[in-house]
Amino acid sequence: MRDIAGGEHLPNLRPDGKPLHPSWLPRQRRGKTPQMIGRYPDYDVLSTVDTWDEATRKVVLARLDKPGPLRFFDSAAEPTLRAFCDTALAQDGEPRIPVAEFVDAKLADGKLDGYQYDDMPDDRDTWRLVLAGLDEAAADTGAESFAAADAKTRESVVQRFADAQLYGGSWEKLNVSRAWSVVMRMALSGFYSHPWAWNEIGFGGPAYPRGFMRLGGVGIREPFEMPGATSEDPVETVEQEDIDG
Secondary structure, eight states: OOOOTTOTTSGGGSTTSOOOOGGGSOBOOSSOOGGGBOSOTTOOGGGGGGGSOHHHHHHHHHTTSOOOOOSSSOTTTHHHHHHHHHHHTTOOSSSOOOHHHHHHHHHHTTOOOSOOOTTSOOHHHHHHHHHHHHHHHHHHTTOSSTTTSOHHHHHHHHHHHHTTOOOSGGGGGSOHHHHHHHHHHHHHHHHHTSHHHHHHHTOOOOOTTTOOOOOSSTTOOOTTOOOOSOOOOHHHHHHHHHHHO
């Protein structure tokens, strides 16, 4: 495993301001994580599935089912949807959490968040406009579409989207900053509701009816929790580097 004592994997300490590719993390040895890499290589949240109540178990395990075809987005929009989800969430290899399918199902079923910004269209229309806008932004760079663009171009377009620096065409119909919030809220919800993401971050999974018993302070692990590949606190590392100058 890479030596990270110097904090060179942290975005604020890197010349380009971007995080190191997560391949610096060890290969996952138990369970699954996106791309089979993670900070907790010996942890598998599904090893505790027998401690969950039946209703919880049914809901969580259903997220592991093979997803069906998209129902909301058409075949023209699907490649852009997948490319955006993969780029924004750094899923550049298998296994992938099926975020595109999660987003599509939520929109198709009308299971939205119950509110929207007063200067924004319906979330379903926002997604359609965003995907069209991504294709337009990629076309401005000479690419045939966002999905057909190379990884560097896609990352650049997504960064400009995050910074609300996309203009013209479909973007004129949106508050770009709010559009980023809308689509990322849904994409992140899909990603972090999946057990593979829980393995990646060492999340203990549903606590009912098992509960927790070791509440004594930071660093005290439950019996089912595993230590991370490094105990370094990235926030402290950045702060120390700032102090040392």
